[in-house]
Ligand SMILES: Nc1ncnc2c1ncn2[C@@H]1O[C@H](COP(=O)(O)OP(=O)(O)O)[C@@H](O)[C@H]1O
């Protein structure tokens with residue numbers, strides 16, 4: 534096969550020996566720079582196209598040819614795209630010594646297009662692997678982090694920030710399963726001033742952290758965010774781009790609810806710290822992540838807590854439930870007092886109370902775990918009322934001497950406070966648990 538190098542050609546593959554593309558009519562180039570035979574398209578992003586090629590000077594060894602093909606119009610965009618492409622070549626030259634980063638073979642201009650030629654990695658990218666093999670389990674995610682973090686460490690040591698880590702940009706060597714980091718198109722020198730002009734490529738939606746999207750800034754922690762988003766995507770098969778479009782950065786607050794399989798609290802904690810919206814709260818370096826990853830692996834005999842899919846712990850109890858706890862506590866005790874006073878019997882009143890309250894709480898549009906929690910609070914405070922009534926042997930509260938009304942108000946306030954106290958203690962306990970586990 535011979536590939537048409539017109540970046541706009543829809544069906545670029547042609548039989549060997551053809552002179553003009555059967556699809557778009559463009560003249561075909563049998564050997565780029567008299568050396569590289571481009572045979573098939575591999576991918577096409579915003580400003581570059583990637584092809585599989587053969588190097589005739591190296592006994593037809595396979596290589597990858599990337600062509601600058603900016604889609605954006607206007608001289609500023611073209612200049613920017615050219616700059617990014619040159620940058621990619623420079624980064625590959627600088628970093629390509631690492632065996633998990635492709636080596637740069639050549640960089641040249643031909644027929645008004647810029648090309649870079651790099652080592653071909655035989656294998657699949659992680660998006661393809663996900664589509665073929667299904668979601669990654671915890672062991673596979675840990676392996677991914679273990680394998681990729683040292684590569685990222687080497688990149689950061691050269692003061693380079695990749696800025697576009699995502700499953701498509703991570704390849705797996707078919708031979709030994711090692712991971713390779715590719716696509717340094719938007720990688721930047723950490724010290725360079727960011728150019729955040731509209732239309733500038735600054736990474737991929739859903740994988741790029743907020744500082745990269747808003748300010749065009751990138752730190753080592755920015756790549757760590759993208760690594761967190763990548764891990765999430767591979768664990769759940771949910772593209773973070775879709776979540777980002779629908780919820781902005783809100784999705785990272787409750788990423789656990791999308792899990793389809795249990796993971797340990799340890800891994801969940803690592804992903805939590807990778808996915809912090811504020812970069813200052815994230816891990817600051819690959820070393821920090823590796824330390825946590827190793828620490829937790831070496832503690833094999835420590836029993837692990839499983840984080841099951843569904844609402845996460847932070848979400849399970851949150852501080853905005855406090856006023857509702859007071860309403861549930863005092864409201865339900867008021868209802869109980871009214872019922873006992875009206876019917877004069879505790880048992881029938883309790884039955885009716887249960888029906889009314891259950892109906893009232895469960896029609897509310899809130900998550901089931903919140904409703905259940907509020908219901909339990911109401912139950913506890915009402916039990917308290919029943920106990921008081923039994924102790925004082927009161928039937929109709931209003932007729933209770935010396936002043937029934939004061940007693941009712943007092944009991945309702947106490948019930949509200951009781952519910953508030955229980956709720957606050959639960960929240961404190963919950964926060965402590967999530968910090969120390
Ligand atoms: N060195 C390589 N070896 C093998 N496949 C590659 C290589 N570089 C890129 N590819 C394949 O081509 C796709 C697009 O390449 P990439 O460099 O990420 O360009 P883009 O800028 O279009 O995202 C990748 O997802 C991968 O599947």
Ligand SMILES: [Mg+2]
Nearest residue numbers: 578701702716
């Ligand atoms: Mg890419």
